[in-house]
Amino acid sequence: MLQLAVDGQTWLDSAATAQKPRAMLEALQQWYASGVANVHRAQHRPGERATSAFEQARGTIARWLNAASASHIVLTKGTTESINLLAHALAGQFQPGDEILVGAHEHHANLLPWQQLARRQNLALRILPLDTTGALDLEKGLDMLGPRSRLLAVSPLSNVLGRRHDLAPLLQRARELDVLSVVDGAQYAVHQRPDLQQLDADFFACSAHKLYGPDGIGLLYAHPRRHALLQPWQWGGEMIEHCDYHSASARPLPLGLEAGTPNIAGTIAFAATLDWLDKLDSNAIRQHEAALHRLLIDGLHARDMQLVGQPDTALACFNAPGVHSADLAMLLGEQGVAVRAGQHCAMPLLHSLRLGGAVRVSLGLYNDAEDLQRFFEALDAALEILA
Amino acid sequence: MTTPSPAAQALLERFAACRGWEQRARLLLEYGQQLPALSPDERTDQRLIRGCESPVWCLAGWPAGRLQLQLDTDARLLRGLLEVLRIRLSGLTPEQLGEVDLADWYSQLGLARQLSGSRSNGLNAVYQYVMQSRPA
Numbered sequence: 370m371l372q373l374a375v376d377g378q379t380w381l382d383s384a385a386t387a388q389k390p391r392a393m394l395e396a397l398q399q400w401y402a403s404g405v406a407n408v409h410r411a412q413h414r415p416g417e418r419a420t421s422a423f424e425q426a427r428g429t430i431a432r433w434l435n436a437a438s439a440s441h442i443v444l445t446k447g448t449t450e451s452i453n454l455l456a457h458a459l460a461g462q463f464q465p466g467d468e469i470l471v472g473a474h475e476h477h478a479n480l481l482p483w484q485q486l487a488r489r490q491n492l493a494l495r496i497l498p499l500d501t502t503g504a505l506d507l508e509k510g511l512d513m514l515g516p517r518s519r520l521l522a523v524s525p526l527s528n529v530l531g532r533r534h535d536l537a538p539l540l541q542r543a544r545e546l547d548v549l550s551v552v553d554g555a556q557y558a559v560h561q562r563p564d565l566q567q568l569d570a571d572f573f574a575c576s577a578h579k580l581y582g583p584d585g586i587g588l589l590y591a592h593p594r595r596h597a598l599l600q601p602w603q604w605g606g607e608m609i610e611h612c613d614y615h616s617a618s619a620r621p622l623p624l625g626l627e628a629g630t631p632n633i634a635g636t637i638a639f640a641a642t643l644d645w646l647d648k649l650d651s652n653a654i655r656q657h658e659a660a661l662h663r664l665l666i667d668g669l670h671a672r673d674m675q676l677v678g679q680p681d682t683a684l685a686c687f688n689a690p691g692v693h694s695a696d697l698a699m700l701l702g703e704q705g706v707a708v709r710a711g712q713h714c715a716m717p718l719l720h721s722l723r724l725g726g727a728v729r730v731s732l733g734l735y736n737d738a739e740d741l742q743r744f745f746e747a748l749d750a751a752l753e754i755l756a
Numbered sequence: 757m758t759t760p761s762p763a764a765q766a767l768l769e770r771f772a773a774c775r776g777w778e779q780r781a782r783l784l785l786e787y788g789q790q791l792p793a794l795s796p797d798e799r800t801d802q803r804l805i806r807g808c809e810s811p812v813w814c815l816a817g818w819p820a821g822r823l824q825l826q827l828d829t830d831a832r833l834l835r836g837l838l839e840v841l842r843i844r845l846s847g848l849t850p851e852q853l854g855e856v857d858l859a860d861w862y863s864q865l866g867l868a869r870q871l872s873g874s875r876s877n878g879l880n881a882v883y884q885y886v887m888q889s890r891p892a
């Protein structure tokens with residue numbers, strides 16, 4: 370973070386990935402410096418220490434999410450891997466003609482694994498539509514859940530629309546119809562601490578790196594009522610209960626879905642990040658982010674920018690009338706303002722909104738009004754050149 | 757090394773005289789305007805290069821063994837970057853084309869960053885496309 374400031378860079382791309390707190394760096398450093406060992410195998414002292422640190426970290430992660438037990442948390446590389454894992458682990462649950470429902474606003478990570486599963490197994494992929502404001506149309510979504518529906522995969526906060534959805538009615542209907550429910554919490558978890566028992570989805574995925582934690586670690590939460598449905602998707606060390614040359618059986622969750630040496634350092638540093646977050650005043654952060662977001666929206670409105678949808682949380686995608694988003698992003702980049710332009714891994718969504726692209730400004734808890742002021746000055750300068 | 761053509765030399769001098777990003781951006785816009793647009797029916801899928809933030813269409817021909825290049829895209833600064841590429845590559849023989857150091861070219865213009873971001877895939881993809889079009 371410091372180095373970014375020294376380089377004169379303003380980071381407004383936290384929806385892509387977040388900058389890191391010192392607590393995270395120190396946890397990484399300490400783990401590697403204090404002598405490493407593998408987990409769940411060795412009988413030696415370092416091995417026991419590693420296993421206990423790793424499992425404690427899993428416990429911290431579970432507590433932060435208010436999961437009922439650490440054994441409901443499967444550690445993965447991130448949201449993308451979590452959802453791909455599910456699309457394989459649940460493959461046996463579908464008959465040809467069954468429906469998978471996904472939101473029109475989904476990130477490719479929560480669309481393509483289902484799309485490809487549907488193609489492999491002759492399932493029907495149905496898209497929950499948006500309403501005229503560009504938000505997920507919950508009414509229509511409820512109507513689409515029916516007897517052939519087998520799985521519902523949605524995100525409560527899109528990385529393009531920046532609008533929070535209350536998924537409770539959809540999730541409740543899914544439960545009533547015994548439809549498997551998957552929540553992509555990659556953006557949501559950053560701006561609203563999840564309460565997984567209250568949310569009561571079958572599955573929930575998020576990534577540490579967006580949550581101020583390390584790269585290459587994330588999780589899949591699996592509700593115990595669904596554990597028996599999950600078949601191992603990768604086989605190898607650590608996850609085996611019994612094995613001979615011609616057969617093997619997997620351990621119960623979570624280890625049965627964690628083949629191979631896990632990202633031990635990442636898990637420990639992720640837990641340290643959550644401990645750090647836990648000590649911050651979450652109300653104050655929410656208010657701070659909400660105030661910044663208002664500032665962002667007001668400033669964009671004042672300049673007659675065209676917003677994508679009606680964002681209310683954390684980010685805004687926009688276009689300047691008559692200006693190509695790639696041109697705008699390039700000139701913002703020239704001025705040291707890090708925003709993102711393009712289709713944001715949501716090509717079908719942008720197509721359906723008839724947009725070739727958009728510029729996205731996204732906020733983290735470390736941003737302040739000065740960052741936005743620099744952004745608006747850069748925006749004005751860029752627009753003057755491109756006018 | 758292939759020495760840049762007189763047109764490329766002239767372009768180099770204009771960019772070298774730029775003070776700061778604003779002047780460079782305005783110059784890029786100016787070059788972008790010089791880039792002739794393709795007609796809608798010339799924008800075919802075979803000529804489409806993906807991997808850029810904005811799609812690029814490319815038509816490469818080799819009359820008399822020298823590269824004749826047409827490029828088009830919607831984003832205005834990218835048009836400038838393409839025109840700068842077109843000026844550097846036009847008129848080269850297939851052998852000369854293989855020797856062009858694209859990174860060096862853009863960096864001499866003060867545009868190195870434009871090649872290293874996600875757009876790089878775009879400009880590099882155009883170069884690869886042109887390389888593929890070389891007569892056997």
Ligand SMILES: Cc1ncc(COP(=O)(O)O)c(C=O)c1O
Pocket residue numbers: 384385447448449450476478479524526527528553555556576578714
């Ligand atoms: C809503 C959403 N889902 C999923 C992902 C994928 O996350 P990751 O790349 O960490 O796997 C992202 C990241 O941009 C996202 O914004």
